[in-house]
Amino acid sequence: MELNRQKLSKLIVSSLSAHKETLKRQYAESQSGIGYFFLDDVLPEEITREIFALFPDPSEMKLKNTIRERKYIAVQMDQYHPLLERNGLCVPGARSRPDRFRNLPDRTFDSR
Numbered sequence: 001m002e003l004n005r006q007k008l009s010k011l012i013v014s015s016l017s018a019h020k021e022t023l024k025r026q027y028a029e030s031q032s033g034i035g036y037f038f039l040d041d042v043l044p045e046e047i048t049r050e051i052f053a054l055f056p057d058p059s060e061m062k063l064k065n066t067i068r069e070r071k072y073i074a075v076q077m078d079q080y081h082p083l084l085e086r087n088g089l090c091v092p093g094a095r096s097r098p099d100r101f102r103n104l105p106d107r108t109f110d111s112r
Contacts, residue, residue, distance in 0.1 A: 003047070003050055003051065003054075003081075003083055004082075004083070005083065008043070008047075008083075011042075011043055011044075011047070012042055012043065015039065015041075015042045015043070016039065016042075019039055023037040023039060024037075026038065051083070054080065054081040054083060054084055055080075055084065056074050056079075056080060058072050060074065061073060061074045062074075062075070
């Protein structure tokens with residue numbers, strides 16, 4: 001399968017939609033705290049392996065190891081697959097803009 005953001009988005013939305021009621025219940029039951037839901041196996045294993053293969057080897061990245069976090073970072077993302085370069089596989093701003101995610105279950109399950 002040729003990986004692109006549109007195809008991945010459709011697969012993710014399909015997976016979320018298929019588990020809509022469970023996810024809504026998880027979110028409702030956790031709202032008194034953080035408000036969350038989780039879903040395993042959102043993408044087929046074959047696709048997750050393809051995505052994993054796109055990431056650079058840790059030896060090509062810099063280890064950021066502080067008291068707050070331990071992660072590998074790559075700064076010249078234009079050298080990597082466009083899915084990685086355009087932040088297509090992460091949720092940028094989740095911590096700095098929580099308003100974007102406040103009503104996620106409603107946004108996620110809108111019928112479009």
